[in-house]
Amino acid sequence: MSSTTTQIPAAIPPKREITTKPRFSDRVFRGVVTSGGLSSLVILGLILIFLLFNGYNTLKTQGLHFLTSSNWQAAINDSGQIDPKNSHFGIAAMLIGTMVVAVIAVVIGVPISVGAAIYLTFYAPEAVKKVMVSAIDLMAAFPSVLFGLWGFFVLEASGEYWAKLLSKYFSWIPFFKLPAPYVTRSPFIAGLVLAVMIIPIVTSISREIFSQTPLDRMQAAYALGGTRFAMLRAVAFPYARSGIVGGIMLGLGRAMGETVAVYTVLNIVYQVNWHILFSAGGNVASMILLKFGEASPYEIKALMAAGLVLFILTLIVNSLANLIVSRTGKSGR
Amino acid sequence: MSTIEKVPTPPPRKPWAPTPIDRAKTAGILAAAIIVSLAVLFVTPLSGKLAFAAVFFVAYLSIDFVVSFAKAGRAAAVDSVFRGLVTTAIAIAVMPIISILVTVWVRGHHGLHWTLFTKDMHSNSFTDPVGQGGLLHAIIGTFLLVFVAMIISVPIGILTALYLTEVRGRFTRPIEFLVQAMSGVPSIVAGLFIYAAILIPFTKTVNGIQGSLALAILMIPTVARTSQEVLKLIPEDLREAGVALGGTQWRSVALVVVPAARSGLITAMILGVARVAGETAPILLLTGGSGTKNYNVFSGSLGSLPNYVWQAFSAGTPESITRAWAGILVLLVIVVILFTAARVLGNRKVGKK
Numbered sequence: 046m047s048s049t050t051t052q053i054p055a056a057i058p059p060k061r062e063i064t065t066k067p068r069f070s071d072r073v074f075r076g077v078v079t080s081g082g083l084s085s086l087v088i089l090g091l092i093l094i095f096l097l098f099n100g101y102n103t104l105k106t107q108g109l110h111f112l113t114s115s116n117w118q119a120a121i122n123d124s125g126q127i128d129p130k131n132s133h134f135g136i137a138a139m140l141i142g143t144m145v146v147a148v149i150a151v152v153i154g155v156p157i158s159v160g161a162a163i164y165l166t167f168y169a170p171e172a173v174k175k176v177m178v179s180a181i182d183l184m185a186a187f188p189s190v191l192f193g194l195w196g197f198f199v200l201e202a203s204g205e206y207w208a209k210l211l212s213k214y215f216s217w218i219p220f221f222k223l224p225a226p227y228v229t230r231s232p233f234i235a236g237l238v239l240a241v242m243i244i245p246i247v248t249s250i251s252r253e254i255f256s257q258t259p260l261d262r263m264q265a266a267y268a269l270g271g272t273r274f275a276m277l278r279a280v281a282f283p284y285a286r287s288g289i290v291g292g293i294m295l296g297l298g299r300a301m302g303e304t305v306a307v308y309t310v311l312n313i314v315y316q317v318n319w320h321i322l323f324s325a326g327g328n329v330a331s332m333i334l335l336k337f338g339e340a341s342p343y344e345i346k347a348l349m350a351a352g353l354v355l356f357i358l359t360l361i362v363n364s365l366a367n368l369i370v371s372r373t374g375k376s377g378r
Numbered sequence: 379m380s381t382i383e384k385v386p387t388p389p390p391r392k393p394w395a396p397t398p399i400d401r402a403k404t405a406g407i408l409a410a411a412i413i414v415s416l417a418v419l420f421v422t423p424l425s426g427k428l429a430f431a432a433v434f435f436v437a438y439l440s441i442d443f444v445v446s447f448a449k450a451g452r453a454a455a456v457d458s459v460f461r462g463l464v465t466t467a468i469a470i471a472v473m474p475i476i477s478i479l480v481t482v483w484v485r486g487h488h489g490l491h492w493t494l495f496t497k498d499m500h501s502n503s504f505t506d507p508v509g510q511g512g513l514l515h516a517i518i519g520t521f522l523l524v525f526v527a528m529i530i531s532v533p534i535g536i537l538t539a540l541y542l543t544e545v546r547g548r549f550t551r552p553i554e555f556l557v558q559a560m561s562g563v564p565s566i567v568a569g570l571f572i573y574a575a576i577l578i579p580f581t582k583t584v585n586g587i588q589g590s591l592a593l594a595i596l597m598i599p600t601v602a603r604t605s606q607e608v609l610k611l612i613p614e615d616l617r618e619a620g621v622a623l624g625g626t627q628w629r630s631v632a633l634v635v636v637p638a639a640r641s642g643l644i645t646a647m648i649l650g651v652a653r654v655a656g657e658t659a660p661i662l663l664l665t666g667g668s669g670t671k672n673y674n675v676f677s678g679s680l681g682s683l684p685n686y687v688w689q690a691f692s693a694g695t696p697e698s699i700t701r702a703w704a705g706i707l708v709l710l711v712i713v714v715i716l717f718t719a720a721r722v723l724g725n726r727k728v729g730k731k
């Protein structure tokens with residue numbers, strides 16, 4: 046090999062180096078892109094660290110009571126200073142309230158969203174589908190303060206009417222009992238607003254999953270003489286089931302973290318309230334907003350701890366949801 | 379040859395499309411359901427639009443069931459009832475959108491006037507008559523907040539998407555997972571984080587950049603995920619062609635892949651902006667709500683549209699609430715314009731310049 050090269054005159058360019066080693070420019074490129082890619086890890090990590098750092102003191106002094114008690118009181122002693130001994134911070138009422146409104150939202154919003162997704166995927170004419178999909182996607186971009194105002198001024202009125210109806214005919218169900226005849230700004234109405242807010246996300250995820258239903262199986266079902274419903278039951282539902290569960294959990298996560306809309310429509314009262322039609326409730330996010338305005342630095346640390354709990358809770362729900370969603374499509378019958 | 383051409387082609391048949399008889403039947407069932415529900419409302423003590431809707435829903439489904447059952451048996455009956463159910467679902471899903479748009483227009487358009495776009499609130503309060511003052515300061519503030527958030531989040535979001543689609547290193551799966559997890563971070567938590575990380579230790583006061591940082595956190599996942607979807611659609615051939623021509627990966631990404639995906643990446647950016655333009659909770663914690671024009675993001679309280687709406691709503695008088703709806707109307711128009719722009723750009727074929 047080397048002997049032949051020496052005989053040939055130098056007109057031929059030198060041998061090119063063939064290598065799999067990335068060039069310098071590529072190494073820089075990969076380095077920059079990787080560090081950009083890791084930013085989500087860094088940001089989530091920083092959120093966790095800073096909230097923990099600020100909320101640690103409260104979590105330490107309150108211990109488990111932070112999650113189990115419903116007493117929120119920043120005591121001030123005689124000299125006007127914060128009195129850590131007598132201050133109590135517990136978010137149980139708000140945690141329960143968060144779950145209550147989020148669950149109401151899911152119970153009302155999910156059947157509507159999944160039904161809408163089925164209609165859009167399997168029934169709608171192309172033109173109708175385009176318009177409706179755009180409209181529902183647009184709704185996802187509506188500001189939450191708009192949902193809040195709409196809930197307060199428009200939905201409130203009909204919501205109250207439904208609440209009265211429910212309490213009249215279903216008060217034998219413990220949840221629908223009214224301890225006092227006040228139905229304005231109840232968790233039920235907050236749940237309705239949140240249901241409207243999660244419709245876009247649950248619809249679009251369900252639609253995406255239904256649209257992946259294998260065509261051959263659908264055609265097989267039709268070829269066997271099935272009606273459209275028979276096809277849906279035999280093919281689409283089993284295929285999409287776990288993905289829909291994931292979509293529901295994403296909706297739940299969204300509903301749990303909503304702040305402004307809940308703050309606007311809900312009468313935030315610091316007590317555990319299981320009566321969804323009664324005018325008292327709250328959720329962690331709106332409580333943080335409510336207390337933040339006049340909070341002392343000491344109380345703000347407690348709010349940071351509440352934020353930490355909310356962050357971890359939504360992170361868990363969302364992660365589970367994403368795991369479930371990403372697994373569908375690969376499984377199925 | 380010519381004989382074959384003379385054979386008339388039968389019109390294409392669409393056995394699944396409804397025949398005139400089907401349409402007449404549907405119209406008949408609808409009419410029957412309306413009559414039945416009116417009759418029920420007339421006879422029983424039920425009254426009102428809601429009762430009508432409920433009775434109509436039940437009546438329609440049962441008449442539909444009976445008719446289909448008589449015609450084609452149980453399977454067909456269940457099928458057509460299910461169709462009725464999902465049609466109702468989409469109707470209910472679209473109803474709030476219509477209601478919201480109509481409400482915003484009906485309640486907000488009284489508050490619209492020219493000074494809205496030429497004046498700020500420095501010498502007016504929210505309870506003044508609607509014609510006084512304006513929200514120029516809020517529009518400027520929102521623009522600045524979102525613009526700075528965009529400058530921060532778009533590079534990070536696109537880099538994340540490039541990592542997921544081009545570099546595909548060993549962190550691909552975890553990062554994909556984390557980006558999705560990040561899209562679920564509640565906005566109030568993003569606000570608290572910036573409060574804890576920047577406001578408490580450093581600035582100790584409100585300013586615009588803090589709001590922008592919080593918005594950027596909320597914007598990154600939207601930008602990253604949309605960009606990733608777009609970059610996935612770029613054909614592998616383009617990348618291979620770039621490398622085969624002797625380009626390094628850096629050059630083939632920068633000169634081939636990214637330009638091919640340009641309109642999609644702009645769509646991602648716009649969707650991110652639309653996502654955060656109306657974000658309220660972090661703004662309330664971090665930026666303050668000044669009523670005067672402030673062009674400096676780095677110092678001083680910065681008013682913004684969500685904050686204006688919030689303050690006007692909280693003031694609680696009829697004038698201020700009209701102001702709040704007018705503010706929402708302006709905000710909504712901005713969001714709709716952005717969204718439409720994203721749609722128009724996004725519908726273009728990927729890869730076309």
